[in-house]
Amino acid sequence: MSAASRGLLSRLRSLSILSRANPTVHFRNFSAEFLSSYESDADGPSTIIEATPRVMRPTSKRTGAIAVKCGMTALWDKWGERVPISILWLDDNIITQVKTIEKEGITALQIGAGQKKVKHLTKPEMGHFRAQGVPLKRKLREFPVTEDALLPVGTLITVRHFVPGQYVDVTGITRGKGFQGGMKRHGFSGMPASHGASLSHRSIGSTGQRDAPGKVFKGKKMPGRMGGKQCTVKNVWVYKIDPARNLMWVRGQVPGAEGNFVFIKDAVYKKPDISLLPFPTYFAPPDEETSELEPLVADLGETDPFMAAD
Structure with missing residues (x-):
């Protein structure tokens, strides 16, 4: 060990011994700005979070929401084509x-959805909900946000957080299909169905080369487990929302089976108009009766959004 290293270790030991007797001794070489920031951090977070509407900037990032996939329906466009519609339910989302x-070193909001009994929770989960002072939740999800989009604990996130006509990204766990062959899993065409092909109609064919390289490359598309993985469907169009029942209708399919949880957030590529979005979320007026609200439908405009792509 070099002399410089031994000197550094002895210096650290002396600081640790002195700090036990006087906790402020080891701060004597630091500036006043550092000491003031340390004291403010020790007392607690200095940021005061209020549940008030704010102005959304182009760099702002709102929180997402947790929904339950209720099922699917269909609409017909002006050409008579059937367009699938997925129905999502925001089940009592709160911060x-x-x-x-x-x-924590980051700015994020943890959202809880659904309800759960005490007997179905672990002790760490019970301690978490008790420390935050919130009801017991069935599903938790953390959404990164910007500092101007923070909300206090207990804030309700309703379906009015989203606006009909905007695009969202929906994340969920796809349906598990078990062990499947190459034709179903990767869309292979299969082998010839006649002229001598025996018991190999759905075979994937050759998987490697001859003596060089003499192996099957990693990543080769072969039979295996299909589904049951996290998938994000991007640019899903919001067709209608129902504030009275906290329901949302979106165009197309979303991952997962009926009853599964999915996570919704503002689209990354087709960004919505920030002037139309409630920021950081929608705050209902005190005299608003949710049960009397009518569903909100997106403005279809001149271009039919249900038109099948060419």
């Missing part, structure tokens, strides 16, 4: 935890 730069 269960706020993560800030001062405490």
Whole structure:
């Protein structure tokens, strides 16, 4: 060990010994700005989060929501083509935890959805909900947000958080299909169905080469487990929302089976108009009766959004 290393270790040991007797000794070489910031961090986060509407900037990032896939229906466009529509239910979404730069080093919001009994929760989960002072939730999800989009714990996230006509990204776990062959899993055409092909009609064919390289390359499309993985469907168009029942109708399919949880957030590629979005979320007026609200439908405009792509 070099002399510089031994000197550094002895210096650290002396600082640790002195700090036990006087906790402020090891701060004597630091600036006043550092000491003031340390004292403010020790007292708690200095950021005051209020549930008030704000102005959304182009760099702002809102929180997402957790929904339950209820089922599918269909609409018909002006050409008579059937267009699938997925129905999503935002089941009692609330903010269960706020993560800030001062405490966790990031800005994020944890959303809880659904309800769960005490007997179905573990002790760490019970401690988490008890520390935050929120009801017991069935599903939790963390959404990264910008600092201006933070909301206090207990804030309700309703379906009015989204606007009909905007695009969203939906993430979920796809349906598990078990072990499948190459034709179903990767869309292979299969082998000839006549002229001498025996018991190999759905075979994938050759998987490698001859003596060089003498192996099957990694990543070769072969039979295997299909489905049961996380998938994100991007640019899903919001057709209608029902504030009275917290339902949302979106065009197309979303991953997962009926009853599964999916996670919705503003689209990354087809960004919505920030002037139309409620930021950081929708705050209902005190005299608003949710049960009397009518469904909101997107403006179809001159171009039919249900037209099948060419």
